[in-house]
Amino acid sequence: SQELEQSPQSLIVQEGKNLTINCTSSKTLYGLYWYKQKYGEGLIFLMMLQKGGEEKSHEKITAKLDEKKQQSSLHITASQPSHAGIYLCGADTGNQFYFGTGTSLTVIP
């Protein structure tokens, strides 16, 4: 069963455009993690969110966790080719860790 729904599955945007990736769970999350994976490489940790309503930013990437702690969004402002890759959300539900299926992002120069 898929505990974390991630959408969209893939995204192609023109350089400079904004985009949003969503991660939804049916369970309350104790921790929500965003990772980025460049094609053919390992996962790089981006951000962790724990509190309802929490928002964190790093450079042009902002992640939010909703008040119910069941949905998170990752927003990229003014996308660049360096943002291309696969974005994965991971979540701790208290007794197990789950991953979303990933969003493949292509940024066209």
Next chain:
Amino acid sequence: DVKVTQSSRYLVKRTGEKVFLECVQDMDHENMFWYRQDPGLGLRLIYFSYDVKMKEKGDIPEGYSVSREKKERFSLILESASTNQTSMYLCASSRTGLWGYTFGSGTRLTVV
């Protein structure tokens, strides 16, 4: 800087061979994990370990075994490699609690 190191980036093996994938972490983490990643299927947990000499099956353990003789090292073993085990293998480690996972850079295994 924390590190999880996987011994090989790319590996090509023949059907029926015994394959060892090695993973070493230098963060003194208690927990270590092996995942495989396939297009459209996401990350699937093969085995994990919460302590030295301890191992637990994940979602897809068939055809694999693991070994954790030392805290820093977690090995994945393909007893008799098959073509359907061609995949990207990712090792991860974590501290107990809400600390997230640190991943290695992956091993792309091709079984021919």
